Amino acid sequence: MAKRIDVKDLNIYYSDFLAVADVSVDIEPNSVTAFIGPSGCGKSTFLRTLNRMHEVIPGARVEGKVAMDGVDLYGEGVDPVAVRRSIGMVFQRPNPFPTMSIAENVLAGVRLNNRRISKGDAQDLVESSLRGSNLWNEVKDRLTRPGSSLSGGQQQRLCIARAIAVRPQVLLMDEPCSALDPISTLAIEDLISELKDNYTIVIVTHNMQQAARVSDRTAFFNIAGSGLPGRLIEVDATSTMFSSPREKATEDYISGRFG
Amino acid sequence: MTTLTPTPAGPPDLTPDSTADTRALLAGMDTRRRVTDKVMTGLVVASFVIALIPLISVSWTVLSNGLDRFNLNFLSVSMRGVFGGMDAGGIYHAIMGTLEITALAALISVPIGLLAAIYLVEYGRGALAHTVTFFVDVMTGIPSVVAGLFAYALFAVVFGPGVRFGVVGAVALSVLMIPVVVRSCEEMLRLVPNELREAALALGVPKWLTVVKVVLRTAIAGIGTGIMLAVARVIGETAPLLITVGVIDSINFNVFDGRMMTLPVYVYRQYSQGLVPCNDPAAICIPTINYDRAWAAALTLILIVMLLNLAARLLTRVFAPKTAR
Amino acid sequence: MEGFAGRAFRWTATGAGALILAVLAAVAVFLIIRAWPAMSARSGELSEKINWFPEGQSLLQFIGPLVWGTLLAAAIALIISMPLSVGIALFISHYAPRRLANTLGYVIDLLAAIPSVVYGLWGGLWLIPKLQPAWAWLADNFGWFPPFAGPASDPPRVILSVSLVLAVMILPIITAVCREVFLQAPVLHEEAALALGATRWEMVRMAVLPFGRPGIISAAMLGLGRALGETMAVLMILSPGALYSLALLKVGQQQTIAANIALQFPEADPLGVSTLIATGLALFVITLVVNMAARAIVARRKDFSGAN
Numbered sequence: 001m002a003k004r005i006d007v008k009d010l011n012i013y014y015s016d017f018l019a020v021a022d023v024s025v026d027i028e029p030n031s032v033t034a035f036i037g038p039s040g041c042g043k044s045t046f047l048r049t050l051n052r053m054h055e056v057i058p059g060a061r062v063e064g065k066v067a068m069d070g071v072d073l074y075g076e077g078v079d080p081v082a083v084r085r086s087i088g089m090v091f092q093r094p095n096p097f098p099t100m101s102i103a104e105n106v107l108a109g110v111r112l113n114n115r116r117i118s119k120g121d122a123q124d125l126v127e128s129s130l131r132g133s134n135l136w137n138e139v140k141d142r143l144t145r146p147g148s149s150l151s152g153g154q155q156q157r158l159c160i161a162r163a164i165a166v167r168p169q170v171l172l173m174d175e176p177c178s179a180l181d182p183i184s185t186l187a188i189e190d191l192i193s194e195l196k197d198n199y200t201i202v203i204v205t206h207n208m209q210q211a212a213r214v215s216d217r218t219a220f221f222n223i224a225g226s227g228l229p230g231r232l233i234e235v236d237a238t239s240t241m242f243s244s245p246r247e248k249a250t251e252d253y254i255s256g257r258f259g
Numbered sequence: 260m261t262t263l264t265p266t267p268a269g270p271p272d273l274t275p276d277s278t279a280d281t282r283a284l285l286a287g288m289d290t291r292r293r294v295t296d297k298v299m300t301g302l303v304v305a306s307f308v309i310a311l312i313p314l315i316s317v318s319w320t321v322l323s324n325g326l327d328r329f330n331l332n333f334l335s336v337s338m339r340g341v342f343g344g345m346d347a348g349g350i351y352h353a354i355m356g357t358l359e360i361t362a363l364a365a366l367i368s369v370p371i372g373l374l375a376a377i378y379l380v381e382y383g384r385g386a387l388a389h390t391v392t393f394f395v396d397v398m399t400g401i402p403s404v405v406a407g408l409f410a411y412a413l414f415a416v417v418f419g420p421g422v423r424f425g426v427v428g429a430v431a432l433s434v435l436m437i438p439v440v441v442r443s444c445e446e447m448l449r450l451v452p453n454e455l456r457e458a459a460l461a462l463g464v465p466k467w468l469t470v471v472k473v474v475l476r477t478a479i480a481g482i483g484t485g486i487m488l489a490v491a492r493v494i495g496e497t498a499p500l501l502i503t504v505g506v507i508d509s510i511n512f513n514v515f516d517g518r519m520m521t522l523p524v525y526v527y528r529q530y531s532q533g534l535v536p537c538n539d540p541a542a543i544c545i546p547t548i549n550y551d552r553a554w555a556a557a558l559t560l561i562l563i564v565m566l567l568n569l570a571a572r573l574l575t576r577v578f579a580p581k582t583a584r
Numbered sequence: 585m586e587g588f589a590g591r592a593f594r595w596t597a598t599g600a601g602a603l604i605l606a607v608l609a610a611v612a613v614f615l616i617i618r619a620w621p622a623m624s625a626r627s628g629e630l631s632e633k634i635n636w637f638p639e640g641q642s643l644l645q646f647i648g649p650l651v652w653g654t655l656l657a658a659a660i661a662l663i664i665s666m667p668l669s670v671g672i673a674l675f676i677s678h679y680a681p682r683r684l685a686n687t688l689g690y691v692i693d694l695l696a697a698i699p700s701v702v703y704g705l706w707g708g709l710w711l712i713p714k715l716q717p718a719w720a721w722l723a724d725n726f727g728w729f730p731p732f733a734g735p736a737s738d739p740p741r742v743i744l745s746v747s748l749v750l751a752v753m754i755l756p757i758i759t760a761v762c763r764e765v766f767l768q769a770p771v772l773h774e775e776a777a778l779a780l781g782a783t784r785w786e787m788v789r790m791a792v793l794p795f796g797r798p799g800i801i802s803a804a805m806l807g808l809g810r811a812l813g814e815t816m817a818v819l820m821i822l823s824p825g826a827l828y829s830l831a832l833l834k835v836g837q838q839q840t841i842a843a844n845i846a847l848q849f850p851e852a853d854p855l856g857v858s859t860l861i862a863t864g865l866a867l868f869v870i871t872l873v874v875n876m877a878a879r880a881i882v883a884r885r886k887d888f889s890g891a892n
Contacts, residue, residue, distance in 0.1 A: 003277070003281060051779065053775065053778060053779060056775065056778055058681065058682050058683075068281055068285070069277045069278050069280070069281040070277075070278040070281070071278060071281045071282045071285055073285070077282070077285075077286055078285045078286070079285065079286065079287035081287070081292075081781050081782070081783050082284065082285045082286065082287050082781065083285055084778060084779055084780070084781045084782075085780070085781025086281075086284055086285060086781075088779065088780070089775075089779035091772065091775065091776065091779075093772060095770075095772040095773055095775070095776040096776075097773060097776065097777075097790060097791065097794070098773070098794075098795075099794035099795070100794075108777075108780060108790060109780030109781060109782075112292065112780065112781060112782055112786055113289065113292070113781075159776070162776075162780065163779070163780070166780060166781065169284075292783060292786070293783075295783075295785060296783035296784060296785045296786070299785035299788075300679065300784065300785065302671055303671045303674050303675045303679050304675060304679065305671070306667070306668045306669075306670075306671025306672050306675065307671070307672050307675040307676075307680075307688070309668060310668060310672050310692060310695070310755060310759075311691070313695065313752045314691070314694060314695050316706070316710070316711075317698055317702065317703070317706045320706055320709075320710045321702060321705075321706070324709075370600075371600050371603060371604070372600075373600075374596060374597045374599075374600030374601075375597070375600040375601045375603070375604055377597045377600075378597035378598050378600060378601040379601060381597070382594055382597055382598060383601065387598075387601065387602070388601070390605060391601040391602070391604055391605060393876075393879060394604065394605055394608050395604060396875070396879045397608070397872060397875050397876055397879060398604065398607075398608055399875075400806065400809040400810070400813075400871055400872070400874070400875030400878075401611070401813070401868070401871065401872075402812065402813020402814075402815070402842055402867055402868070402871055403813065403815065404813065404815045404842045404845050404846060404864065404867070405611070405615070405813065405864050405867055405868045405871075406611075408615060408618075408845065408860070408861050408864040409610070409611040409614055409615060411618075411857075412614040412615055412617065412618035412861060413610070413614050415618060416614070416617070416618075420854045420857060421854075434607060434611065437604060437607070438604075441604070465586070465587060465589070465590050466586070466590055466594075467589055467590040467593035467594065468589075470593070471593075491697060494699075495698075495699020495700065495701065495702070496699070496700075497699070497700060497701040497815070497816045498815035498816060498819075498842065498845075498846045501846055501849070501850065502845070502846070502849050502850075505850065506850075523699055523701040523816075524701075526701045526702070526705055527701050527704070527816060527819075527820065530704070530705055530708060530709075530820060531820075550709060553705055554705070557701070557702045557705050560699055560701075560702065561698065561699070561702060564697050564698070564699065565697065568694075568697055
């Protein structure tokens with residue numbers, strides 16, 4: 001199921017402001033790619049262009065090419081709605097729909113395309129998705145309770161279950177652990193390692209230890225100053241990045257000299 | 260600064276098949292969803308367009324029908340001695356009545372409303388504040404005709420039944436105006452940042468002086484805007500004035516004695532008198548004269564309301580840098 | 585430490601707050617006082633002494649059809665206005681470009697700035713003739729549905745015409761409240777819906793409407809309260825009756841409390857006035873209940889408060 005994404009010469013704008021410049025990077029299937037870098041360097045903005053969530057903001061646009069298995073996501077004949085369905089996203093703060101139960105939350109995306117899903121299929125899908133996100137054992141007895149009744153870490157795993165229930169090819173995670181306590185963070189990190197068997201995963205993180213723990217490849221973004229665009233400095237296998245980066249800026253950032 | 264990974268010439272696991280698959284996957288959703296989305300977008304846009312129809316229609320009909328009679332003479336004479344289909348008569352008495360009664364209503368409402376807002380923002384704690392807040396909201400929903408009945412009932416206790424003079428109308432309008440003034444003043448006072456209050460208090464300025472000299476002064480433009488909008492809201496009220504002030508054809512400047520004409524009531528009065536039967540071909544007689552006057556008076560009324568709204572907006576704009584942070 | 589001036593200021597402000605409660609109580613008290621003669625009149629006295637009072641009826645029998653007419657006119661106005669208002673609010677909050685949202689909102693607010701007597705004039709002179717063919721068509725094609733039973737009256741000074749004008753008048757009120765709550769719908773949930781592959785409408789249905797539901801209900805109540813008490817548009821358009829009638833396209837069927845008061849009050853004798861005030865009391869109670877319900881559903885927002 002997992003697919004690759006190839007980005008070529010991507011410029012990202014908010015109206016006339018160039019936020020991220022000239023990014024080219026390949027994201028391998030069935031791997032975890034981490035984006036790291038100081039605040040405001042455009043790593044989250046870049047992540048949002050990978051499933052066309054960037055253009056939701058008024059005035060936001062991109063130039064360049066983002067291809068999934070060779071198909072340009074911004075090309076003709078491509079529907080942004082279908083793109084977002086194929087490339088799921090998990091946000092910084094857990095955001096289960098407050099008016100829906102746990103089970104309904106898991107099914108929220110599925111119901112869009114298949115309104116008359118049978119009860120048995122729905123139950124199976126809820127179970128497999130919640131198992132997939134390591135949440136099943138904790139919530140199997142209270143599937144009809146509101147999603148907001150869960151703890152923060154559980155809510156985030158519910159959001160992951162909701163994202164994988166629609167069977168995407170790629171899963172984007174925008175600092176999924178930044179609002180969570182260490183134990184919940186650990187649970188999510190374990191989950192990420194399991195999920196890469198089936199999905200291509202891209203994760204933005206502030207936490208370099210996290211990038212080192214979960215990712216196969218790491219991309220370092222940086223910004224030269226305020227008002228200037230963020231840029232991709234280098235990308236390589238995570239072990240290489242953390243032991244012998246090619247760029248001085250990467251080394252400085254990783255060793256904690258700034259950021 | 261643009262060090263890039265060397266892009267492999269062709270990704271190893273990319274086959275024509277998987278590309279075609281992906282293309283199909285991304286081509287879009289099923290027709291039902293696409294159509295639903297389009298239809299709902301259409302309906303949402305249509306509902307806005309539909310709402311514009313009455314707005315444009317009202318403005319256009321009032322303007323086109325009212326402009327004929329809308330002239331200096333119409334604005335400067337009363338209806339005294341005007342009858343039948345005579346090509347005469349104006350709204351001077353109604354404008355004066357409206358201005359006096361509305362000004363009096365503002366005179367009653369603004370101090371009460373502003374003080375109540377100060378109470379709610381600066382002093383209000385506990386049950387009383389909650390109750391006041393709740394009932395101010397409830398009070399905004401009092402039907403205007405009930406406000407008129409209340410004012411009538413209040414004055415009838417003192418002056419006996421059949422009481423009709425300007426002050427009664429002003430009291431009726433105040434009942435409608437007070438909650439509006441409280442709401443807008445409250446909102447404006449809450450916009451004043453707490454640091455300003457704390458700074459003044461820290462200098463040893465007593466609380467009440469802080470409120471008067473710092474909080475009120477900062478919020479003054481917003482409060483002015485709110486009051487103007489409140490006036491604009493009640494200046495078009497008809498039913499309460501019909502009940503409490505009545506109708507009259509001549510000028511009466513005295514709000515303490517006797518019926519007065521007001522602009523909205525004038526519109527209603529002319530409308531309800533209907534077409535004039537013109538039987539004498541020798542005399543000048545306009546069958547639609549009452550309707551014509553009603554349209555022209557309606558135009559005047561709308562102009563006054565719009566001017567108030569415009570002035571309120573200008574006031575906010577002029578003072579905007581001081582109130583908005 | 586609070587000096588004399590401080591205390592005096594505080595008490596004046598508190599007094600103004602309390603005065604508002606007193607005014608509201610006074611409204612109820614004085615209405616009851618003045619309505620008492622009619623409420624305590626012996627049977628038959630009202631119809632004996634008031635020329636427009638129907639023969640042989642009690643006060644309650646008189647008020648009943650008026651309450652019915654009031655509720656009917658307001659309910660239909662709400663049915664017409666509600667979907668439109670939600671649509672307009674969504675257009676402003678989620679469909680139109682953000683830069684335009686304020687301007688578009690102001691355009692709709694202009695509808696609220698037009699005085700009701702002008703709506704009455706417009707409805708009575710301009711709109712009524714234009715509605716006739718539409719209502720006739722309705723009666724011809726949907727006459728099997730009792731409220732639309734024909735023949736449609738000409739000129740159509742009927743309750744449906746009134747409700748249409750009322751709908752326009754309450755539109756800006758409902759829209760303003762809906763717009764406010766829609767704009768507050770959390771971006772977090774909107775993005776969650778979009779990221780699951782929802783279309784714009786599906787996003788609205790998943791993240792905006794469920795969030796806004798209490799606000800929509802309270803907006804509807806506020807609009808209803810306004811429509812219940814609206815006087816001039818009804819007075820200037822409707823050809824009244826005093827029946828418990830569902831016929832929307834026929835004249836001489838219903839009348840509302842407010843319009844009846846404005847119609848009869850100028851010429852009424854003391855007992856007649858008392859009777860009208862009794863009907864006004866009924867209207868007061870109805871609108872009070874509706875408004876209190878609306879306010880209770882959505883407790884007032886306490887945001888952007890600089891003072892706390």
